[in-house]
Amino acid sequence: MSSDQAHSHDHSHQHSHGVAADASGGYLKLALALILAFMAGEVVAGVIASSLALLSDAAHMLTDAAALGLALVALRLAKRPPGGSFTYGLKRAEILSAQANGITLLVLAALILFEGVRRLIDPPDVEGGLVLAVALVGIPVNIAAAWFVSRANRRSLNVEGAFQHILTDLFAFIATAIAGLVMVLGGSTRADGVASLLVAGLMFHAAIGLLRESGRVFMEASPRGLDPPKIGQALAAAPGVVEVHDLHVWEVTSGMPALSAHVIVAPETDCHATRWRLARLLDERFGIDHTTLQVEHEATDELLHLEPSPKP
Numbered sequence: 001m002s003s004d005q006a007h008s009h010d011h012s013h014q015h016s017h018g019v020a021a022d023a024s025g026g027y028l029k030l031a032l033a034l035i036l037a038f039m040a041g042e043v044v045a046g047v048i049a050s051s052l053a054l055l056s057d058a059a060h061m062l063t064d065a066a067a068l069g070l071a072l073v074a075l076r077l078a079k080r081p082p083g084g085s086f087t088y089g090l091k092r093a094e095i096l097s098a099q100a101n102g103i104t105l106l107v108l109a110a111l112i113l114f115e116g117v118r119r120l121i122d123p124p125d126v127e128g129g130l131v132l133a134v135a136l137v138g139i140p141v142n143i144a145a146a147w148f149v150s151r152a153n154r155r156s157l158n159v160e161g162a163f164q165h166i167l168t169d170l171f172a173f174i175a176t177a178i179a180g181l182v183m184v185l186g187g188s189t190r191a192d193g194v195a196s197l198l199v200a201g202l203m204f205h206a207a208i209g210l211l212r213e214s215g216r217v218f219m220e221a222s223p224r225g226l227d228p229p230k231i232g233q234a235l236a237a238a239p240g241v242v243e244v245h246d247l248h249v250w251e252v253t254s255g256m257p258a259l260s261a262h263v264i265v266a267p268e269t270d271c272h273a274t275r276w277r278l279a280r281l282l283d284e285r286f287g288i289d290h291t292t293l294q295v296e297h298e299a300t301d302e303l304l305h306l307e308p309s310p311k312p
Contacts, residue, residue, distance in 0.1 A: 024152035024159055025075050031148040031166065032068040035061055038141045045134040049127035051176075051192055063108055064145075067101045067165040074158045078253065091253040094158035095217045098254075101161035102210030105168070109203035116196035123190045128183025131192065135177035142170035157213055157254040164206040172199040220250040223257045231286055235261065235278055240269035242298045252290070260292040271295045 039061040046055035074097035077090040149163045172195075179195035182188075222228050228249045235244045243264040251257050259282060265274050275295045282288040 024156070025072055027148045027152040028068050028072050028075075028159070028162065031145040031162075032065060032072070034141055034145045034148070035065045035068065035166070038138060039065060042134055042138065045130055049130040049134075050124055051126050051131045059108060059112075061169055063101075063104050064162070064165045064169055066104065067097075067162045068149075070097045070100060071158050071162040073097070075156075078158075088252050091256060092217070094156055094253050095214050098157035098161040098210055099214040099218075101165060102207045102214060105165065105203045105207035105210070109200045109207060112196050112203070113200040116193045116200060119193035119196070120190055123188065123193060126183060126189045126192045128180050128189075130180075132177055132180030132184055135173050135180055138173040139170065139177065142166060142173055146170055153255075155255040157210070157217070160213075160254075161210050164210060168199070168202040168206050171202050175199060217251050217253065220248075222249040223251045226257060226286060226288070231259070231282070231288075232261075234281065234285065235263065238274070238278055238281065240265045240274050241278075242266055249288070256290065257286075257288045258290040258292075259288050261294070263293055263295045264298050265295060267297050269297070271297065 039058055042058040042061065043055070045051075046058050074093045077093040080090050082089040146163065146166045149159065149166055152159045152163075175195040175198045179191040182191040216224075226249055228247055231249060232244050232247045235241060235247075241263060244261055245264075246260070246262040248260050249257065250259075263274070263278065265271060272295075275293050278293055278295075279291050282291050
């Protein structure tokens with residue numbers, strides 16, 4: 001692939017990434033507006049009702065808002081072109097955002113778990129009717145917010161992190177509504193604590209998933225769905241290729257796999273044509289368009305034979 005071809009390909013990739021980021025940003029802003037509006041009302045209702053389920057949900061919605069805000073900042077940073085010492089730009093800011101979302105979910109889940117257990121032991125008086133009313137309003141609000149975020153590019157761990165926040169909040173509202181109904185029907189106020197524990201469990205699950213996936217990117221593991229041995233075999237099977245080694249496959253950010261490899265070709269093989277064919281193979285078969293291939297001819301062990309000089 002010529003340097004001109006490589007430049008035009010990178011430009012089109014950056015342009016498409018920018019368009020997708022703009023669309024994702026619009027959906028995230030709509031979800032953020034919904035979350036902020038409802039969160040304010042839920043805090044007031046939680047204090048009046050003395051409901052941990054509502055207050056923990058409001059706290060979770062605050063992290064939802066923070067997650068969406070952080071996701072928007074990360075999208076803006078990721079759009080910046082490479083320059084200076086940041087040769088990949090700031091695309092990995094999206095992964096930092098996903099990891100921050102996972103950590104906040106984990107910390108908040110631990111706090112809710114502690115308080116939920118305490119309330120099971122010593123349950124306070126809870127206004128079950130108010131809890132039920134707020135939860136029934138919160139369910140459609142979170143469904144709408146989740147739908148907005150689902151329309152964004154969820155291949156990005158950054159967007160997926162914000163989506164997981166909102167999705168667990170939706171399940172939390174469902175659990176809270178059930179707890180409120182139990183209390184309205186004369187059941188124990190411990191239902192509020194039980195609902196909080198269910199919310200904490202969902203948050204732990206989402207947090208571990210986000211931290212695991214973002215950790216894979218930081219540890220430069222191969223992207224899920226890409227098998228390095230299979231890729232190496234495909235490269236080695238190409239015409240003229242003798243050997244492939246030092247193969248590395250990693251992810252710069254979610255949806256941006258990269259590969260580097262050292263390729264040895266037969267002495268009579270055209271190195272430049274082989275590199276171009278291998279780059280096209282990686283793009284078409286494996287979806288890897290950011291490649292660095294060092295292609296060299298196989299060493300030959302030809303010895304110089306000297307004919308003995310004729311005797312006089």
